[in-house]
Amino acid sequence: MNALEFIRRNSLLVIIVVGALGAGFLFMDYGDKGNLFGSNYYIEVNGTGYNYPETIALGENGESYLHSLYSSASQKLRNKFDTNEDDNLSDDESAAMNAWLQEHPAYNEYMGFIGNIMQVWSFGVTQESATNVAVNRAVIHEIGAELGIAPSKEQVDAYIKAMPPFIKDDGSFDQDLYHRLTGYANGMANNAQENAFRSVVADLMVMECLSNIFTGDMHYQTQAVSDMVDAVYQQIKGKNAWLPADKVAAPAEPTEDELTTYWEENKENYKSAERRIVSVYTLVPGEGANTESLIATADTLMEDLSKANGKGFDQLLEAAAANPENEPFTYLTADNKSHTTTALTTLQDAPAELQVELDHNGNSTTLANIAFTEVTAAPTVKDYESAAAAGSVEKIVDLKQVRGYFLTKDNKLIFIRVEAIEEPVVLEFDAAKDKALADLKKERADKAVEIAANKLFAEMEAALPEGGVKAAFEKAEAAGATVQDFGPVTPVAPYCDVKGVDVTALMSVASGKLAPIVITEEGASITAVTGRTIVDTADYAAVKSFRAVPQQNASLRSDILMDWLQNTYTRYKVNFAESVKRNK
Numbered sequence: 277m278n279a280l281e282f283i284r285r286n287s288l289l290v291i292i293v294v295g296a297l298g299a300g301f302l303f304m305d306y307g308d309k310g311n312l313f314g315s316n317y318y319i320e321v322n323g324t325g326y327n328y329p330e331t332i333a334l335g336e337n338g339e340s341y342l343h344s345l346y347s348s349a350s351q352k353l354r355n356k357f358d359t360n361e362d363d364n365l366s367d368d369e370s371a372a373m374n375a376w377l378q379e380h381p382a383y384n385e386y387m388g389f390i391g392n393i394m395q396v397w398s399f400g401v402t403q404e405s406a407t408n409v410a411v412n413r414a415v416i417h418e419i420g421a422e423l424g425i426a427p428s429k430e431q432v433d434a435y436i437k438a439m440p441p442f443i444k445d446d447g448s449f450d451q452d453l454y455h456r457l458t459g460y461a462n463g464m465a466n467n468a469q470e471n472a473f474r475s476v477v478a479d480l481m482v483m484e485c486l487s488n489i490f491t492g493d494m495h496y497q498t499q500a501v502s503d504m505v506d507a508v509y510q511q512i513k514g515k516n517a518w519l520p521a522d523k524v525a526a527p528a529e530p531t532e533d534e535l536t537t538y539w540e541e542n543k544e545n546y547k548s549a550e551r552r553i554v555s556v557y558t559l560v561p562g563e564g565a566n567t568e569s570l571i572a573t574a575d576t577l578m579e580d581l582s583k584a585n586g587k588g589f590d591q592l593l594e595a596a597a598a599n600p601e602n603e604p605f606t607y608l609t610a611d612n613k614s615h616t617t618t619a620l621t622t623l624q625d626a627p628a629e630l631q632v633e634l635d636h637n638g639n640s641t642t643l644a645n646i647a648f649t650e651v652t653a654a655p656t657v658k659d660y661e662s663a664a665a666a667g668s669v670e671k672i673v674d675l676k677q678v679r680g681y682f683l684t685k686d687n688k689l690i691f692i693r694v695e696a697i698e699e700p701v702v703l704e705f706d707a708a709k710d711k712a713l714a715d716l717k718k719e720r721a722d723k724a725v726e727i728a729a730n731k732l733f734a735e736m737e738a739a740l741p742e743g744g745v746k747a748a749f750e751k752a753e754a755a756g757a758t759v760q761d762f763g764p765v766t767p768v769a770p771y772c773d774v775k776g777v778d779v780t781a782l783m784s785v786a787s788g789k790l791a792p793i794v795i796t797e798e799g800a801s802i803t804a805v806t807g808r809t810i811v812d813t814a815d816y817a818a819v820k821s822f823r824a825v826p827q828q829n830a831s832l833r834s835d836i837l838m839d840w841l842q843n844t845y846t847r848y849k850v851n852f853a854e855s856v857k858r859n860k
Contacts, residue, residue: 319407321414322848333472334413335406338397341476344457346390348441353383356445386440393483396837401845402852403638413479415844420482427478435481436474487837510783513763513807515745517736517752518776520799524728527720530713539705539712546708547700549622553660554647556629557589557615557680559689562604567687573602574681574689581691586675589693590614605689620657620698623648632690634682643682643692650679651694660696669695722797729793729800732757736802737790745788745804752802764809776801 317325326334357373358365365373377384400408420426427435436442442450458473459466530538539546561570573596580592593607593614607614616629626644633642654677655663663669673693680691705712732755736748743750749759762774770779776794785791787805794801844850 317851318853319411319414320849320851321411322418324414324418326410326414331407331410335404335408335410337472338409338413338476338479339406341457341473342390342394342397345439345441346387346394348453348457349383349387349390349439352441383440389484390480392837393480396483396841399838399841401850411845411850412841415841415848415850416479416482416486418848419486419844425482425485427481431481432474432478436477483837486840509766509768510808510810511764511766512779512782512805513761514777514782514803514805515749515759515761516774516777516804517732517749517757517759517802518774518799519725519729519732519752519755519757519802521721521725521797523756523799524721524725527717527724530716530720535709535713535716536705538716539708542712542715543702543705543708545715546703546712548703549624550648550700551620551622551657551698552647552654553618553620553657553695554630554643555615555617555693555695556643557593557691557693558607559593559681559691560606561687562606567683569602570605570689571681571683573605574691577691578681581678582675586673586678586693587670589678589691617695620696632684634684634690636682643690646679646682647692647694651677651697653677654694654697657696657698722795725800726795728755729795729802732800733790733793733802740788740790745806748790748804757802761806763806777803 318328318331319326353373354363354365355361357369357376359369397409397412398405400411402408402411436454437449442453444450454460459469559570559574561567577592577596581589584592596602597605597607618627618630621627621630623644626642626647630644630647631642633640635641636646653674654660655672659672660669663672677694678691679693681689682691683689732752735751735755739747739751753759760774762772762777765772765777765779767780767783772779776796776799778791778794781794782791782803782805785803785805787807789804791803791805794803
């Protein structure tokens, strides 16, 4: 049994041994974690801060070496069977490779493992896969430390020597490949590059232990995969009855008493629109100013604002503008004020200064949307107006009211502060009457469609035993439904041009039986399966191959691990610096 197989089969034993020896193991350099506090971090996991260079090292090294390992293994496998060295496997060469893989399943397992780690580690809450890799490796360090999993130098050595890319045809270790990956040149090792590579390998070992803990012996059986392939490649034919909503008799008009009762029962749904007062601070680059340098000034302003808990932004702006070390900028509005404060407004009626469009979190939005969706608390309008009259607004300000900065499409930088929030209140009956009437009528119309559809379904189901599908759908036509045949369609390509047919829902419906009713705002759909077959296509034959089982098992484990990682973001309180949050 080689070292890789030993680790895979005895992950729990490795954990116990490592935990027992504790500090006796040689800990790997896991990206030089910093013990940073406050805002002096780029990402933070379980209270451990990683500055920008540390985060980049974790993320980019993780991505780079995973790709290198995968591509090295792939290329070595192709080269083994590319007898004429034309980088193109012939049918005979491909057949020889597939036969070899069947005899050496560990190679396929390794490729699947690295491929899934590439997918799992790049998964996360930001749009940058390298940042996600950094977060996920930091999480792995935390749970590894928590469980006492810390691979020693000797264990990392053994693991590397057992990895398929490093095994030559004669079974010896591929020292040349190791040197290429670790920056060995002119007879000297690149210590930093080698440490980075070995750190990634150590994380792979911990991840493999965790994978075995969380997924254990969980796997699809060969027959289960075969049945699943049959299910998704079946070709289904059927009939559909579509009962449009306008074919159902409209219910009676609600009386005034019924409408009043409905409003009383549902009046919490009829509230005034929330209104807010928002201040807008705009930094305009001066003549010859460099936008990137101005962003650095804005970063400093945000840090100073954080220290002041959101207070005194006017004074901070004045000081920043007067500082000769900063890029020149102006912040005064047309009426010579440091900022613009809107009147009390709804999101729908937000004034022009809040309608500024910008890119935020990967989407196009407006300042108004940010002000109304991202600030969850601010003083009441009454408290704000009282403070404004007394000249003491800054005393009631809190940092949670501030958002920014935002770079506009014309290179201005904007901060916003929500000064006050007027919470929605329940509308009086007269004000809510028209909306409540429309909702009540729709609710009754939807209920009428549901009742008619259930009645039709019962009649069709009763006709099945004696007259079969044909008799059932004659009942549907008599009720005003449109009846159409469809198919063949497959769950693999579930498109169907017949309205109301959900192909994937028919996978478990027996032939000659009705599928459950599907009801939408437009009407009701009743479908029956009239027949199903399996056509032996090339795609079906390929997927039907039992070689698909390892891929199915790897995919199952990958999904579980991604769910686990997502849960750890909350458990370990994954946090991002403000500059990262603005770009997530």
